[in-house]
Amino acid sequence: MEFLTEFPALGRKDLSALKQGIDESFRTFSRAYGPDIEAFFNPLLKFLIWFERLLLSTPWPLVILVIAALTWLGARSVKITVGSVIAFLVIGYLGMWEDTMATLAIVSVCTVLCIAIGIPIGILMSRSNRTQAVITPILDVMQTIPVFVYLLPVVMLLGIGKVPGLLAVCIYAAPPIVRLTNLGIRLVDRDVMEAAESFGASGREKLFGVQIPLALPNIFAGVNQTIMMALSMVVIASMIGVKGLGGPVLRSISNQYLALGLMNGLAIVALAIIFDRVSQSYGKRLQAYRETGHG
Template sequence: MEWLFKFPQLDADFLLTIKRATDGSLRSLTRLYGDTIENFFYPLQQVLIFFEDIITGSPWPLVIVVLAGVAWFAARRWSVVAAVVGTLIAIGLLGLWQDAMKTISLVFTATVFSIALGMPLGIFMNRFQRVGAVIQTVLDVMQTMPPFVYLIPVVMLLGIGRVPGFIAVVIYAVPPIIRLTDLGIRLVDKEVLEAADAYGCSRGQKLWKVQMPLAMPTIMAGVNQTIMMALGMVVIASMIGVQGLGLNVLQAIANQYFTQGIFNGFAIVGIAIIFDRTSQAYGRRLQMRQATRA
């Protein structure tokens, strides 16, 4: 009766052979094409350095004014602006300004790349349903895979540093914008599409002048989720050398510095609140605008 309590499995030597073959292939790929891969991603590294230098090298009053201006543009509410300014001042008073700016620069860059990659893929999913079903399965795997797993292949191929951390962040954060772009387009009222067809709109005109504007509130919800996931992954990516608040949290855990962990955790929460409230407020504005037009 032992077979009832011990699940049958493949031969241990066979599994070991598969694992060794897979890991050996990745190591061989790294040895043969390591320099080529690094050269391919060199422009990306320069972009990351450029944005980080701009944000960390700017005077702190200018950064606060710019972020407050973005909050006002998105929300049109002084309460949101006051929350953004107050959070940034609190982060600065705790001595975490430079680390916070590094984290913001990486989250901003990862979000821009995720949107640039995710929106076209979401449109593609909507246009080609069969291919979209395959992409949907891939997204399911990406969203259920433990985030630590993403660090393994990028470290094997690129080592440690900003570029592998950035790639891991984008892979982890891009699924929501893809899904909600597809969902937003699918939720557009069929009567509106029929009216567009009656006016003689081409597929491209119907997409960019009808579907995308009406889907934008849903897409903004995807942008919000992408930002939150990028911020969460930035902390995990500190394990492979990504600088910022996440690295401070990792050091606090390793050295059991409770206060350092609390302060940096507060800063991360503050940044999350800034991005979340601003993007949500902009999404609500878009919804109200669409409701007014309707």
């Protein structure tokens, strides 16, 4: 009984000491390496600012023309292309152009970063069961841990601004592209791989000439999910100083501006639908091409 009465007090003391130790270690780390980490991410910040300014300074008809061309190249659908143009015209008419361009900039940069980092990691996972066993739990944590938990150390290290928001979005949005790249490469038919080996293809040739082309539909499904998850983080990213459509939504919640919240929320939905339809259509075309190739 003595142990039972003393244990809670001892436990609280140990826990308090552990918390203090973690806090002190983090403070020491941030003081020692904080400036170096900021300097490391500075080129990324400059690129994001440049890209955002480029979108804002470009005349709106030219931006809409580029978006229409990219939509057509991706979807090859008149309905989706016309719908995208109408959506952006309505966004501009309702005075949400600048916020939409800021959101478009951060989502685009985040998607490019996730693709550049996620596809190589997915390839590594597909080539080694041990690597997959190590990385899969990390991806599980990235997808399930509450956003604010990993947002805290990022903000403490880098302060309020675009880079912490971008990193938070990337952490949340990267797992799908990693998982689906790994899955797509693992699903490549063994007979095809044996045929490539019989022709004397090297490991590099098999990867870039056979596995990745056949895995492209899965990889693009991963890109689609990454974009959707990046857009879903827009409002949370606005809480740490990221400009975009999330800012007005946040203001509308705190000030009970229903119309403002609805309009900006619908603009986010419009962007999500456009990205989703274009990437899905492109993925389906790749799938059809692959099936025709096999036939």
